[in-house]
Amino acid sequence: MTKKFVLTLSLALGMAASATLAGGHIEGAIKARQGQMQLYQHYLGILGGMARGNVDYDATAAQAAADSLLAVASINASTLWPAGSDMDSVEGTRAKAAIWENFPDVGTKSMAMTSGAAAMAAAAGTDLDALKAAMGGVGGACSACHKAYRGR
Structure with missing residues (x-):
């Protein structure tokens, strides 16, 4: 994973969130965080496919997916979770209000x-095997947060 990739990804998500919040559009923050979750799903799909034996293990592809997963997990996503962007307040999200509590x-x-x-x-x-x-660790982290804070 290159520093350029991490910087580009961080800037793209950051600009989307900043523009969204500057305009007061909670929907944009929701879309940005859902994009982050889709990236998690994509890279975990590659890694999980190899782990389950559905896809042949490829060290280069596994490393690229894992590096990308780490880049996505390292983003400061705090601006993607404004108060009032929960499933009881806005259509199209599964975030429980308990997040902000x-x-x-x-x-x-x-x-x-x-x-x-x-x-x-x-x-x-x-x-x-590694x-x-x-x-x-990754699956447990996803599951712990989703069980507590994701609805439907």
Whole structure:
């Protein structure tokens, strides 16, 4: 993963969020965070496919996906979660209002995702067994946050 890729990704998401919030458009913040979740899904799909044996293990592809996953997890996404962007307030999101009632816990869960992604980036290109072992940390982090804070 190159620094240019991380910078480009961070700038793109940051500009989208800044423009959204400057105009007071909660819907834009929702779209941006959903985009981040789609990126998670994409890279985890590549890694999970290899871990499950649905796709042949390829060290280069695994490392690229893991590095990208870490880049996405490392983005400061705080502007993507403005108050009033929960599923009870806005159509088209599954974010529970509980997120804003317990933001420190959300931060802890976010740090667990970043840690899991870092462990995946350290392991994915090594071999299939290392990739499989790292899946638990990432999957556990996703699951913990979604169980607590994602509706429907």
